[in-house]
Amino acid sequence: MSILRIKDLHVAVKDKEILKGLTLDIDTTKTLALLGPNGNGKSTLLQTIMGNPNYTITKGQILFDDKDITSLEADERSKLGIFLGMQYPSEVPGVNNVDFLKASLNSHREKPISLFEFYKVLNKAYDKVRIPFEMSNRNLNEGFSGGEKKKNEILQMLIIDPKLVLLDEIDSGLDVDAIQTVAQVIKEEQSKRGFLIVSHYARLYDLINVDRVIILVNGKIAVDGDKSLIQKIDQQGYEWLKQEGVEFSDERQMNAVSLGTCATKEALKGAK
Ligand SMILES: Nc1ncnc2c1ncn2[C@@H]1O[C@H](COP(=O)(O)OP(=O)(O)OP(=O)(O)O)[C@@H](O)[C@H]1O
Numbered sequence: 001m002s003i004l005r006i007k008d009l010h011v012a013v014k015d016k017e018i019l020k021g022l023t024l025d026i027d028t029t030k031t032l033a034l035l036g037p038n039g040n041g042k043s044t045l046l047q048t049i050m051g052n053p054n055y056t057i058t059k060g061q062i063l064f065d066d067k068d069i070t071s072l073e074a075d076e077r078s079k080l081g082i083f084l085g086m087q088y089p090s091e092v093p094g095v096n097n098v099d100f101l102k103a104s105l106n107s108h109r110e111k112p113i114s115l116f117e118f119y120k121v122l123n124k125a126y127d128k129v130r131i132p133f134e135m136s137n138r139n140l141n142e143g144f145s146g147g148e149k150k151k152n153e154i155l156q157m158l159i160i161d162p163k164l165v166l167l168d169e170i171d172s173g174l175d176v177d178a179i180q181t182v183a184q185v186i187k188e189e190q191s192k193r194g195f196l197i198v199s200h201y202a203r204l205y206d207l208i209n210v211d212r213v214i215i216l217v218n219g220k221i222a223v224d225g226d227k228s229l230i231q232k233i234d235q236q237g238y239e240w241l242k243q244e245g246v247e248f249s250d251e252r253q254m255n256a257v258s259l260g261t262c263a264t265k266e267a268l269k270g271a272k
């Protein structure tokens with residue numbers, strides 16, 4: 001059964017079309033790896049599923065648990081069970097970590113959790129992600145190192161207990177031991193929920209179960225396959241896709257042209 005169904009999704013940011021007709025289903029407890037060259041729409045897809053208002057859906061539909069969520073606000077989507085671990089988690093000065101986690105958890109429950117139960121959940125989560133419990137009293141992400149911010153996203157996931165987890169480059173900024181810790185947590189959670197995981201590297205994917213791999217190029221799914229695709233990309237990059245007829249974005253070509261133009265300008269300047 002599908003937890004998420006995306007149909008012919010077109011998304012624009014500031015009038016620029018980024019996603020150009022994307023169709024995707026995610027099964028309830030399956031893990032999808034999402035790869036693709038920089039700037040081709042991976043984060044845009046995750047932010048759009050989460051309901052970030054900066055990303056405008058110009059066409060298409062998103063269904064979650066068979067309910068049309070295309071026009072729902074982010075907090076409503078969160079209550080339904082979607083969670084996004086962000087590529088660049090924001091610092092929120094003045095908001096205490098514990099207060100934030102308690103409010104997040106309570107917004108997903110009918111009755112507020114008792115303090116005793118909450119601290120049990122909190123302790124277990126801190127233990128699992130190996131963040132010192134003293135950090136719970138600091139403000140949300142304020143002054144956190146890159147790796148601590150990423151671990152804090154996983155901590156939130158454990159506390160909120162969502163049905164679908166979107167992780168955007170959760171491994172970036174993590175040291176080798178921290179990647180092991182985060183992968184272990186993900187692995188323990190994989191049979192309970194769906195995952196859509198963006199990473200550029202095989203290291204994280206090697207440590208978890210991956211049911212399916214999709215490659216996003218130029219706002220569309222260019223390839224849909226199995227885990228062997230990850231090794232291929234790790235070793236060969238993305239250039240081979242061109243031979244398979246995959247069209248890269250105009251921007252890549254434009255970059256190539258503009259670089260050429262600059263080089264010509266430089267050469268002309270030198271000749272004067
Ligand atoms: N808020 C924004 N304002 C302007 N352009 C944006 C914004 N968000 C995304 N874009 C543009 O949309 C395109 C896709 O960006 P996106 O962040 O989805 O790429 P990505 O595949 O996640 O890349 P990366 O691998 O580098 O994280 C890029 O050209 C980016 O500059």
Ligand SMILES: [Mg+2]
Pocket residue numbers: 042043044087168
């Ligand atoms: Mg991104």
